[in-house]
Amino acid sequence: ETGVTQSPTHLIKTRGQQVTLRCSSQSGHNTVSWYQQALGQGPQFIFQYYREEENGRGNFPPRFSGLQFPNYSSELNVNALELDDSALYLCASSSRDRENLLAGGNSYNEQFFGPGTRLTVL
């Protein structure tokens, strides 16, 4: 079973540029969440994709956008980079049980994290 992978591992950009980060979810998982972890801080939720649609978003501006593909891999795009965007970007994959959700019950599916992409904006 392949775990969550992210690419690239490190990236250096300059202010104003655009960046795309990639995440391959764990086999059998259909949900991907993205988090930003600034230096010395806890991760902050950016957004989540479930079956190719955004399903929840944190307090991040629209220049943070994402995609999920039919194979459930995902991209995080950041436009007009700012210095404060420098951080470790983590993705996490999980698997939703659709039947439990439609029945209205609580559900829990563990999120498995990738190693992250370290983005430095100069």
Next chain:
Amino acid sequence: AQSVTQLDSQVPVFEEAPVELRCNYSSSVSVYLFWYVQYPNQGLQLLLKYLSGSTLVKGINGFEAEFNKSQTSFHLRKPSVHISDTAEYFCAVRLALSFYNQGGKLIFGQGTELSVKP
């Protein structure tokens, strides 16, 4: 809104000593509680979780945590630490009815750096 406070930013401890990392949370609705560990230059690994049932939960690497609803705490403990436990530890919460609330996002504390000295 939910929030998580980790009361200690750094905890230095000697090898084989016991350790407690403190976590308090705030939420008006039911939450799930988690502890994650992050080793240098790595992603997050789940140590343990509380979903329901027994308030004492055991995790990997000899860690355990106790959920205290009246004190809204979820402190992490280990009776005897090893050098290899040196890492950053994060407490996190998630709404129990997560699918209908922002996609099940995890809300993390600021982290506690555990430093185990020989």
